[in-house]
Amino acid sequence: MSKILVVAEHLGGTLNPSTARTVSAAQALGPEAIDVVVLAADPAAVAAQAARIAGVSRVLAVANPANADAIAQVQGPQVAAVATGYSHVFGPSTTFGKDLMPVVAALLGVNQVSDLMAVEGADTFKRPIYAGNAIVTVQAPAGHVVVATVRTASWPVAGDGGSATVEAVQVEATLPTHTRHLGLAAGSSDRPDLQSARRVISGGRGIGSEENFGIVFSLADKLGAAVGASRAAVDAGYCPNEMQVGQTGKIIAPELYLAIGISGAIQHLTGIKDAGTIVAINKDPDAAIFEVADIGLVGDLFTVLPELEAALG
Incomplete structure (x- = not known):
């Protein structure tokens, strides 16, 4: 055994x-x-x-x-x-x-x-x-x-x-001294941890700018969700690297995943393959993200997100 x-x-x-x-x-x-x-x-x-x-x-x-x-x-x-x-x-x-x-x-x-x-x-x-x-x-x-x-x-x-x-338990082991702890740098946030959150909202290149990411944060606060991002959004400087979801970012499995303005590159899909329900909002009806989404909405995210937030009360 x-x-x-x-x-x-x-x-x-x-x-x-x-x-x-x-x-x-x-x-x-x-x-x-x-x-x-x-x-x-x-x-x-x-x-x-x-x-x-x-x-x-x-x-x-x-x-x-x-x-x-x-x-x-x-x-x-x-x-x-x-x-x-x-x-x-x-x-x-x-x-x-x-x-x-x-x-x-x-x-x-x-x-x-x-x-x-x-x-x-x-x-x-x-x-x-x-x-x-x-x-x-x-x-x-x-x-x-x-x-x-x-x-x-x-x-x-x-x-x-x-x-x-x-x-x-008392452990008898020789511990090395050549490696020491200098400090821990981590982003501070009142939102849930990205890797363990039940709900996650991620923004992609379609968000357009760092300032525009505010609409994603606002909706996340309404839902009590963590916030992630695609690699394209991170590379564009819209948000920090620790928010990246995907093969070279965080692998997550929330119950609900909202992909906002994300095209659906395979690198990103790798990070969300175990998510429960995937909801995608994108103005491109041919975006690859719709192939894996359980619910897809074709529309302008700058119109859809405020409407969705208003509906949440």
Whole structure:
């Protein structure tokens, strides 16, 4: 039977929803146990949140002042040490996981499985390639621990209601000193986080300017939605890079996705393929976005959006 270790992602004492999605992927293996490891200077609050995830057997709390910031080179040796006895080590395919998990895989002497989106067996998985245009089945070598990042957009959030035990764990690992944390630069916003939001509104090149993006923000505030953008809008300087949705941006899976003035390049569609309902507004009736949209409206966004906002009250 499989025994899986999930590495928790957190920031500011709050557990990231990507952790619960990673637990869902772990549950697909039908394992004997799913444990979550929390690395922090003081892991108590985050560990308590992780313990409430349904399906989690134990939460391993690793307290170390060196874990005050998520530095892959510092946390990697600790995760590798804790991983003894586990058949699988999973982390989310987010910026955090993409930074940390290759370090863990290297220390354990195995290849990493990236962007796991479906489970076929204990060592057989499906993952996207070619910007999501093809799905490939990969098989990890039998008899070796499987280290993988989980494509969180492909998995639901595991439910609440768990009551896992929290255990303090002392880790014996040599931590490097050549890498240190200098600072964290992140955009501040009162809107929901783009990668975990239930509703997302994105603007494209059709918005026309940075100033015009105000109509997207206004509608998003009405809907309580996060705001994203296409690569074309980012490249044009309409909005910052952290808002980009797509292959080279964020991969998201909201329940509702509104694409405003977005043509539908394959790079962008890769980032929204797991969205629940896709609504597209574009004045070009031949725009590629209409081929994937559940609801499409051909019209001038500068007329349609104010009308839609007024209708919302």
